[in-house]
Amino acid sequence: MRLKRVVPVVVSLCCATASAEEPRDKEVYISIGSETVGTVRSSFRGGNAPTLVREANGVSVLKLTESQLGDVSAIMHDKYHRCAGFMAHDTQEAALAALGPAQPVQSLVSYTLDNAPVVNSLFSGLQEASLRSTIIQLASYTNRYYNNSTGGTQSASWLRDTWTSYASGRDDVSVQLYTHSGWTQPSVIATVTGTVYPDEVVVIGGHLDSININVSSSSRPTATAPGADDDASGVATLSEVFRVAMAKGYKPARTVKFMAYAAEEVGLYGSQAIAQAHKSAGANVVGVLQLDMTNYRGSSWDLTLVTDNTNAAQNAFLGNLIDTYTGYTRTNITCGYGCSDHASWTAQGYPASLPFEAQMNNDNPNIHTANDTLANSTDGNANNALKFARIGAAYLAELGKGTIPGLPTDTTPPTVSLTAPASGATVNGTTSITATASDNVGVSKVEFLVDGVVKGTIVSSPYSYAWDSRTVANGSHTVAAKAHDGSGNTTTTTARTVTVANVSTTGTYDSTYKTLRCSAAAATCDSGTLFNGRGSLGPELNTPNTLRGTCKDASSGTYKSDESMEALKVSTVDGSNFAAGKQVKVEATVWAYATPSSDRLDLYYTANSTATTPVWTLITSVTPPGPGQQTISATYTLPAGANQAVRAQMRYGTSTPTSACISGEYNDRDDLMFTVQ
Incomplete structure (x- = not known):
């Protein structure tokens, strides 16, 4: 009997550390990029290096004490320019969950740029002086540490009161402190209810807390950590977008939430809690924009776009938006495992993006120290953050859609x-x-x-x-x-x-070759529902549905719980009939186990399916993207040969396939024959 485990992904980030207010140095776990583990462990002395628990999929789990988290942050910052590139977990079970596959991304919205009047109106209200004032206020708290009962909580209360004043008189807007059970600092959330699609949610966020990693763990809650760039600048940027939206009377079509997260520097705890709560509630979050460090220009580029642990489709939309409305120069970067709060939303399957102020090797050198002040940001003003406020405003108007009263009305249709x-x-x-x-x-x-x-x-x-x-x-x-x-x-x-008038054929069972066959040349050959199940499970009709019945199905497990091949289809990409040299698409519908990372789908083709012993050529071997029913596709070019076939082998085990008929108690193969002109 095999044991499988469901492993949902959780991600976290920046600059974790320990709290001096804890009664004891408790045991914790972190998930971290495996390429950094050797450096991290060797940097500790005296036999107190973190213990390696497990590694999978390029991520490792380490066991250590809470007081060591800040030291890991310092190592990751110094050696890899990451902030901090790991996630802290209170339990081993939660840490091990980070080793599993990511949750599938929910259906994306249609990205369009058609709200220019609102974008331009919001642009006209953005002010560098207002941005600078907010950065100065947040940096005036000596420390905004997540367990600091003064600056950490006072900054959140000030921000709540400020946002409340911006939204005065708006009954469609609410501002709240989002309290957390594990620490004192709350997050702050302002919600503007959508007028047309209130159940579709757009999130614009940044983190409120700050940290000084150059002091002992016991000193961190009170050490000087103004965090002007990391991340008072990001919070000030989204706050300025919110201020102008309220001043202009902006009414979004979709619900928009502005969020200042607590406890980012200790492992994305605040954003994790909020993202997980939205997922548990079934919230339809259609997009997330993270603003983490916006007021330091470290390179010739105006900004960079983070491409790892973000959503490619939304990144393309964001890039198009930046090009269309701002003309700012940009380039792509990667920032490693868990580099800001966007990763918490990505882990829950929500599309998220992170525009950043610099490349990773030339970001602000003063962050996480007492020197992270406005004076040490570019030119001591908020002009760089103003660029990101324009990006945030354009994102708000084009993803949130909606209107501003009094704008000139264009009534002429295209x-x-x-x-x-x-x-x-x-x-x-x-x-x-x-x-x-x-x-x-x-x-x-x-x-x-x-x-x-x-x-x-x-x-x-x-x-x-x-x-x-x-x-x-x-x-x-x-x-x-x-x-x-x-x-x-x-x-x-x-x-x-x-x-x-397409010529499309559903295969019929051929008693000679003991599988489905499309005998007429066509553009498509499809198994329909005749492959459903595996062997006696389901049951599958005409099992085993392999050429001449030579590769038998396994019979262990339960139908629609364990692995099986459900359907197989092959079709030409250009819609013409099958012919040598044509590119075809193979689509295999499979049933994957609850832990799909342990499964593999192998796709093969043969140019002579009528041979006594066909020669199978591997097209691809892939892991299903999620549990349950999944459709996986690949393309290849048809060779010469009148009688061809494709085989889909769904199996338990991720090793490289050694043959087109691998034995195993959960394995299933199905072949589909078709005629080529």
Whole structure:
């Protein structure tokens, strides 16, 4: 009997340390990038190096005492320019959970740039002097340490009161202290309820706490740590965006939450608690922007975008937004395992991004010391942070959408014309739907509709969408284009009727070859539901569904709990019939175990499926992205041969595949034959 373990991902960050107010030096655990473990452990002397508990997937778990966390922070800062590049956990179980696969990212929203009037209005209200004033106030607290009962809590109360004053008279806005059970400093959250999509949430955050790592652990709660750049600058930046939004009377379409997190420097504790609470409540967080260090320019670039532990689609949107509205120069960086509060949201499957002030090797050298003051930021003012306030305001307006009362109203709709396909055309495979569009101010996007449903969105000319007509049944269908401008005006073309005529075949069981076969040359061969299950589990029809029945299915476990192959499909990428030299896409639908990191899907092809002993060629071998039913795809080029086949091998065990028929009590193989012209 095997033992498997469900391992959800948790991530954390910056500059963890111990509290002098703890009655004893308690045992804790950290998860940390495995490439740093040797350096971290060798830096401790006297036999008190952290104990390595386990390593997997490039992440290691170490056991140590709470007073050593600040020392690890110092090592990570000095050796790797990370702040701090590890996560602190109170239990071994929580730490080991960080070794597992990441939670799947929830469905993303459609990213568009069509709210320029609101963006520009918000820009007009942003002020360097206001930003500078907030940084000065936050840095005036000697220490904003998470367990400091004066500066740590007083700064949170001041920020709450300040945000409350900004939102005076707004019954759609609430400001609260978010208290935590493990330490004294609360987080601060301001919520602006959306007018159209109140259940979709946009988060803009930064961390409120500060730390001095150059003192003993017992001195940290009271040591001088102004944290002007890390991260009074980030909190001041999002605070300025909130101030201007309230002053302008901005009403977001989506709910927006401004957050100042407690306890970031001790392992992202504040943001972890908040992100996990949102996940437990089923909150639909559609985007997170983290602002951590915004007021120091260490390189020639205006900013950098962090690409690891962030969401690539939202990063692309953010980059496009920066290029469109600011013109700031930017480059990409990685910051290692858990480098700011965005990682807490990423761990829960929410899309998050982090624009940063510099590259990692030239960031602010004064952070985490008594010298992190406004005077030691670039030129002693808040001009650099003002750039990030503009980015935050644009992100707010374009992801939060919404309106500002009194802005000039554009009532002229765009014009749009469908240029292809022609009315009455017969289409198959991948077909281009194209359009032209114009507007008196500007076209923000063109949507392409099939049977009245949006199938694709293009935000700039030329407006063209590659529609895979094989996703609909053969017969009559309508296509249309819908143009939008930045003021919400739209125009939709008259729908055109086209005839879809794809040659698509669902395989039938071949008693000679003992699996499903598509005997006519076509563009698609699909198993449908005939592969569902594994052996007697399910049960699977015509088991084992492998060529000549030579590779038997295993029978251990439970259907829709343990591993199985559910469906297999192969199709040409361009929609034409199978032919040598054509690129094809293989799609395997599998059932993965609750701990999918222990599973593997191997995809193979053979050019002569009718041979007594076919030769199988490996296409790819991958781990399922999550538990339960998953569809995994890969492409390859068809070789010569009239009778070909693909095999999907779903198995327990992540080692490199040694054959196309690996024995194992949870393994399943299915073959799909098809004819090539």
